[in-house]
Amino acid sequence: MPSELKKVIDVASCREYDMVTGARGEKSFQVVNRKLGKRLIKYFVNKISKIDVPDFNSGLRVFKREVIKKYLHLMPDGFSFSTTSTVTFLKLQYNVKYVPIFVKERDGRKSNVKIKDGFKTLMLILNLSVLFAPLTFFIPISIFFIASSFIYFILYSIIERIHITSSMTLLFITGIIIFFMGIICEQVSAVRRELNN
Template sequence: MSKYTLVIPAKNEYEHLGGVIYTLQKNVENQSIKIIVVNDGSTDNTSNLCEKYNVIEIKHNYSKGNGAAIKTGLRNVDTEHVILMDADGQHNPDEIKKLIKKYEEGYDMVIGARSRNDHASLFRKYANIIYNKLTTWIVGHKVKDLTSGFRVANTEKMREFIELYPNGFSYPTTSTIAFFRAGYTVGYERINVEKRRGEVGSHINLWKDGVRFFIIIFKIGVLYSPMKIFFPLSMAHILIGVLYYLYTFINDGRFTNMSALLLSNAVMIFLIGLVAEQITMLIYRK
């Protein structure tokens, strides 16, 4: 009986998915791994490929997003452990055994950590460095790769937070933060990645990716400990408000409305952070 199920979200990845599945099935050590391909509204021959290699296919009638495909896969896993990886040929299936070996040392999740010499664009490299450093500060543990989609985890623990996972591409961030927040053990294993293929990831939209970058940064803090984000913002408003008051008092001998606004904003930001902290505690009450 299989101990592991491999979930691969796929949208129009026919050219690369066949090589991934073939490599998995020819590896004797991985014969006991059940494979689920979540076909996220593909318009290519992904279904024929799944039939050819005799793997389980779960189809979305239309594209719901990478995260939604992962959630569908998780809901259909019936083994104790789950492996998640991309279908675009970026992840080497032969490295699954490295992740499993590390995972079986007693971790709740092991993430494949990419090196800085991978094939990501310069923008994404620097973004990932900032993600990792910021998250390390927030959670108090070394985070080597926050956004890697190649990981092994306990199935039930992954499903605990399934409602938190977005339907888009930031489920790795959310799941990593959720595991740290819940007190589960997270490990890393160094992996090599191939150049990202196809149109996905080949172009960088500075506006779209820049906004997504800051949203993820904010989400990291709010998911783990909102006060680590809101408290510094509150203190910044207090400092600016006091300094502006001193400036106007020395120059004009009065207390201005702007100073009052800054100080009142500081109180509001602090209270919002406090409420968010309580909500976060309820989310992770288990």
């Protein structure tokens, strides 16, 4: 609706914020079969950005041109541009403003986003996690493998005898390798984020 667009433009025109986004409220129209997927993405977006994001994929947004140009190399070509730009601006601590808006059901052409895009959504979550919070992604997996090796050792020692098997060693080494992969990924992602700065 033009009135909702004007709300966003009015706030953006003051040039106080680096990005102004229209945040759809609970009364706004939502496609029912996408609610579960959106909740999943919202959980990860909140976890990565460490704030409660009102609307992570609203297309009604205004950027400062000089800021968004720095990070176009991070942006995907598909529908996830809105989510990626949200996480980018929040994670890099730019000044973001959310303006409450109301959205009705789409008239005319239906949305291009289909249920089959669920795999793309999972890949988006993975990419955002690795790009902006690699240690948050890798460390829990590392801890899982290392803890599994110790639990396996304890149970084996109680049931059989005190002995380190090849499976225990493999679990432990896998955990260590994943940990160091996270360290390397943290450095690479930092360089990639600042590539055009």
